[in-house]
Amino acid sequence: MKKLYVVGIGPGSQERMTGEAVEALRKSEILVGYTLYADLVRDFFPDKVFVTTGMRAETERCRRALELSAEDKVVSVLCSGDAGVYGMAGLIYELSSDFPEVEIQVVAGVTAALSGGAILGAPLGHDFAVISLSDLLTPWDKIEKRLRLASEADLAICLYNPGSHHRRDYLQRAVDLLLETKDGTTVCGYVRNIAREGESACVLTLRELRDVQADMLMTVFIGNSQTVRIAGHMVTPRGYPLDEKKKLF
Amino acid sequence: MKKLYVVGIGPGSQERMTGEAVEALRKSEILVGYTLYADLVRDFFPDKVFVTTGMRAETERCRRALELSAEDKVVSVLCSGDAGVYGMAGLIYELSSDFPEVEIQVVAGVTAALSGGAILGAPLGHDFAVISLSDLLTPWDKIEKRLRLASEADLAICLYNPGSHHRRDYLQRAVDLLLETKDGTTVCGYVRNIAREGESACVLTLRELRDVQADMLMTVFIGNSQTVRIAGHMVTPRGYPLDEKKKLF
Numbered sequence: 414m415k416k417l418y419v420v421g422i423g424p425g426s427q428e429r430m431t432g433e434a435v436e437a438l439r440k441s442e443i444l445v446g447y448t449l450y451a452d453l454v455r456d457f458f459p460d461k462v463f464v465t466t467g468m469r470a471e472t473e474r475c476r477r478a479l480e481l482s483a484e485d486k487v488v489s490v491l492c493s494g495d496a497g498v499y500g501m502a503g504l505i506y507e508l509s510s511d512f513p514e515v516e517i518q519v520v521a522g523v524t525a526a527l528s529g530g531a532i533l534g535a536p537l538g539h540d541f542a543v544i545s546l547s548d549l550l551t552p553w554d555k556i557e558k559r560l561r562l563a564s565e566a567d568l569a570i571c572l573y574n575p576g577s578h579h580r581r582d583y584l585q586r587a588v589d590l591l592l593e594t595k596d597g598t599t600v601c602g603y604v605r606n607i608a609r610e611g612e613s614a615c616v617l618t619l620r621e622l623r624d625v626q627a628d629m630l631m632t633v634f635i636g637n638s639q640t641v642r643i644a645g646h647m648v649t650p651r652g653y654p655l656d657e658k659k660k661l662f
Numbered sequence: 663m664k665k666l667y668v669v670g671i672g673p674g675s676q677e678r679m680t681g682e683a684v685e686a687l688r689k690s691e692i693l694v695g696y697t698l699y700a701d702l703v704r705d706f707f708p709d710k711v712f713v714t715t716g717m718r719a720e721t722e723r724c725r726r727a728l729e730l731s732a733e734d735k736v737v738s739v740l741c742s743g744d745a746g747v748y749g750m751a752g753l754i755y756e757l758s759s760d761f762p763e764v765e766i767q768v769v770a771g772v773t774a775a776l777s778g779g780a781i782l783g784a785p786l787g788h789d790f791a792v793i794s795l796s797d798l799l800t801p802w803d804k805i806e807k808r809l810r811l812a813s814e815a816d817l818a819i820c821l822y823n824p825g826s827h828h829r830r831d832y833l834q835r836a837v838d839l840l841l842e843t844k845d846g847t848t849v850c851g852y853v854r855n856i857a858r859e860g861e862s863a864c865v866l867t868l869r870e871l872r873d874v875q876a877d878m879l880m881t882v883f884i885g886n887s888q889t890v891r892i893a894g895h896m897v898t899p900r901g902y903p904l905d906e907k908k909k910l911f
Contacts, residue, residue: 428681503787521780531770538752550901562815652799
């Protein structure tokens with residue numbers, strides 16, 4: 414019986430992977446992943462066998478990884494960003510009851526909320542919510558409810574999957590919802606192609622964000638009521654102004 | 663003028679740092695941090711000068727780092743977990759207007775929501791909120807409001823700073839609030855001392871969580887309505903049961 418690693422590879426460049434993730438891939442004979450993510454690590458691990466599948470074949474891909482592991486191969490499942498956050502770790506566990514002999518090890522990675530956040534400054538310096546705008550596996554009314562309540566809670570919000578060819582106006586719909594509770598001048602930001610060719614970032618207002626065309630390789634950040642713009646960066650302070658008495662520094 | 667790195671060092675062991683973080687520390691002459699975090703990396707970088715301050719001296723610490731950088735030293739500010747999430751990146755930017763010559767680079771790291779999540783399984787596999795129970799810089803009523811709304815939104819929730827000597831019953835108060843909207847059987851989990859000596863994890867129900875004594879080195883996970891327990895792990899699936907028609911795999 415061999416270990417099955419579910420590995421968060423971070424945003425895409427090897428230096429943004431943890432040592433633990435690099436080590437798991439090194440130890441593996443077979444790397445299983447979505448074609449695009451496999452391409453991100455192929456150059457660093459040219460001697461590995463890659464098993465790749467298309468974007469929506471997650472179940473097939475994870476089952477294959479479990480099968481290979483049960484056949485005594487050392488296998489890593491590649492996840493963009495973190496292994497858990499919208500990653501494959503959950504699905505691997507869900508399918509694992511058919512493969513009781515496989516030992517699973519999840520290896521955390523830097524998810525886009527963090528890697529994109531580092532580029533923008535510190536957009537998630539206080540309590541925050543991470544919400545995906547993809548309604549492939551989640552009813553849209555549930556997504557709307559989450560956006561409304563997260564906004565009402567004054568959480569900073571990080572949006573994953575803000576748009577695609579088939580969901581061209583989803584970011585706009587989300588911003589319209591947020592504008593019901595948030596000020597149009599709320600500081601926001603977005604990053605495209607984190608750690609990849611064509612990386613770019615922008616800090617702007619919520620009102621301006623409404624007119625941005627989102628795509629799949631974009632991560633969006635909505636500030637809370639305290640978020641400020643400092644020298645082109647997006648910064649959410651770690652707290653709220655408190656009574657002088659409570660100020661300890 | 664030298665770069666000032668604000669570095670997320672992850673949960674504490676070198677193999678959980680990204681290559682970029684290791685490189686930033688290697689390039690630095692001076693590492694500035696809270697005593698406990700400095701101790702986590704001291705063994706890996708014995709030749710560095712360490713400037714350490716106590717727990718609540720964040721502003722003093724960050725100002726010192728900016729001053730040293732302005733004096734042409736290469737400096738890294740050490741942050742446990744990520745540099746942005748409850749980290750020093752925001753404070754460094756807030757203080758940076760007095761040091762316009764310093765170039766700041768934020769280096770993301772694996773925050774406890776991810777490193778702890780990997781140990782438990784996949785507690786944050788779908789939309790989630792990260793909320794700190796520390797009321798040092800945030801009024802408690804704001805924390806309560808966030809817990810209520812995040813729970814109503816059926817977000818998975820990760821709690822940071824769930825308790826300390828001075829806040830012994832905060833986790834219990836938070837759980838009591840969550841029990842107003844969530845079922846007592848909701849799958850939860852917690853991890854203590856992530857990647858450090860004495861690391862331990864537990865999966866339990868929300869009702870059971872109420873009786874757990876929290877401390878500063880603990881991260882708590884509250885499931886959403888779909889979260890399940892699989893072979894001792896905590897797993898939040900990536901979606902909701904949908905109409906057959908929408909099922910693509």
